[in-house]
Amino acid sequence: MADGSEPRPAPVSPLAPFQFPAFRAIWIANLASNMGSMIQSVGAAWLMTELTQSHLLIALVNAGATIPILLIGVFAGAIADNYDRRRVMLWAQAGMLAASAALAAVTWFGTIGPLSLLFFTLAVGCGTAVNSPAWQASVRQQVGHAHLPQAIALNSIAFNLARSVGPALGGLLISLTGPAPAFALNTLSYLALIVVLLRWKPETEPPKRSPMLAAIATGLRFCAQSDPVRRVLMRGFSFGFGAAAFQALLPSLVRDQLRGGELDYGLCLGAFGLGSIICALWVGAARRRWGSEIVVSVATLAFAAALVPVALTDQVGAVLAAAFIAGMAWVGTLTSLNVAMQLRSPDAILGRCLSIYQAVTFGALALGAWVFGMIADLWTLPAAVLAGGGWLALSVPILHAVAPMPGRDEGRIAP
Template sequence: MADGPDTAPARSGMMATGGTLAPFGYPAFRAIWIANLVSNLGSMIQAVAAAWLMTDLTKSHVLIALVQASATLPIMAFGVFAGAIADNFDRRRVMLAAQIGMLVVSAILTFVSWAGAITPWSLLGFTLMVGIGTALNAPAWQASVRAQVGRRDLPQAISLNTIAFNLARSVGPALGGLLISIWSVTLAFGLNALSYTLLIVVLLRWKPQLSAPAREPMLASIAAGIRFSAGSSPLRRVLLRGFCLGFGFAAYSALLPVIVRNRLHGNEIDYGLMLGAFGIASIVSALFVSNLRRRIGSEAVVGAGTLAFTIGYLILLNAATIPMALPAAFVAGSGWVMALTSINVAVQMRAPENILGRCMSLYQAITFGGMALGAWSWGTVSEHTTIPVTLALAGGWLMTSLVILRLFAPMPVRGEGVAAE
């Protein structure tokens, strides 16, 4: 699995450079992609189990929504520190530390669940700790993609990583719902703990030939990343778009458990099917979003994705049964990938290598911070109004922000602010 000595990793010659599947020609990318798929599958199974378990433990919409918020809040709170760590230390080792930490936390959660000692607040504590591991892992993982593929194949690699996540999102929820219904949430938590092991083994074997990063004091390193991002007009605009999208998208995932259980009168399997439909649509969209972006530009793709997600909200707030709600999941899943993948690519292509981890961490912190704030906000709104009103307001936020930001914070055009190789 070792890469060659150049900055462009060795290829196996499987596929033409620049093609949709070209990144699979790089052995390191291929192995990490497969292992990451398994890890994401376990994470989705655990997420379904945690969200559904919380509906058993409490009737509070806020606490149920906080399951989603607790998984993303650490990315906002610790993301910038994680980015500095990714740029100052060996990114492979940072990922290893994060994966091992999440394995330990998930194993403890499995034991506590098996012992019947889980409470709403302890469940939130465990999901928060897994979120901290995700916050540490994310910038190092995002920044390491350049060490796995050539620069020309980077957008395709990002799309394929999105496919891996959404393939897990398609299969994992349905599998998680099935496991919960025939066994218990404990089995779901245990399988997630095991899912980290393959990625840990692959990372131990991966030996990229990269120069050691130049270390800086932590606060100075963070300040340099913030200073660059604040001074770059294209990055500032992209980060603002990421926050607004994250805030608006959050109502869907945060409130879906209570929607399925209380409004649609569904069970664990129905909840898994809704998430699975979301993931399937995400995979289909990820296959063509790179080509679509090249043809019509990032602004048009982000706009189409935002509109699609809003339509998903409209379908969901009018649905009375699971079959009526499934189209909402398909439409929203397509919109999710079209918008957020375009934001991700825009950041990666405009960040210099030496501060890439910090720029990616700011993107993660701002976008997922928007999701965490949105999950709490929409949960609070639904507690004091109704689910349909909340979904309508979330859709209104998305469309209003889209119109305003197209005027005052447009997506960068092709070539604008692109970092030199």
């Protein structure tokens, strides 16, 4: 087109990727798997509140799912680019199934402790770290480049649909039966995605393999040299670090400040997920109208504002409303960052670029969980949550000046 923008003969429906059978089947199976994962995460987080009084250990349950992304994420990205991505996902799903089954068994026999719970959480997190770059990089194989933003948004909806329903179901299940059946249910949830992946036979060229360290260096070099990508990574790190004040400390807040139980915790996560779904439905249109910079900045400020009532109130209703707003802000920010990263990464090293993005963003989430958990133990829970909100609020004007989001066509990789 004359103005240099990408051709858009007509608005693309947010549901357009469902016309592709592979995407549709994987989306449904992934929804089931995410539902099981959310039920297990609620069970693990609440079980830790029963095993220890330490806010730090409780926060590390959340961090345990993200620390592996920081430690092995870049290796996982190189694996996703060097090997068949479908097979990588299959091996990762099988590993998570085995770890979840072991966690269910140990919990059932009553031999679980704080450290062993963290170990199994880390084991599942390692599977997630290996699976995620291959899964995200395979989206192009499922729908093609033209429908990529809509496919990313729909995958976010699947995750957050599970996040809205799964925690409430998990809280109810745990209150009735204890955590072991919740862990067993998650074990079964991996089977649907494994079956779908076994049946999916994408037509792809064999990947060009390169030595692992050289492959990682190529991805790191590209991300370091690309100014738009560097700015996306800076935004991801800053948001992940501050958002950890809510994500990691919510179990402690429900137990100690709201005086609630498993169901209250599940409902808070459910409100977060419901907000995420609603935002995912229109965030693409918001980016097209106002641009990524405004969307990410407003969403970050909204998350910061939501942390104020979370820190200061003991009313469940107020926390549910704040969690809903935080969920909208979470998806508004991370979906925009993910789309910006995918559209500016060459296909040959896409897995490595996405793994670096995830290592930075979710590594910051794990670091934030440790920092704010320490603040909560040394000072108070409200102080830790408000510190996270303060970090997010201060980051917006600073990053707007030094690391603005890339413009629509800035650094964009042609299909």
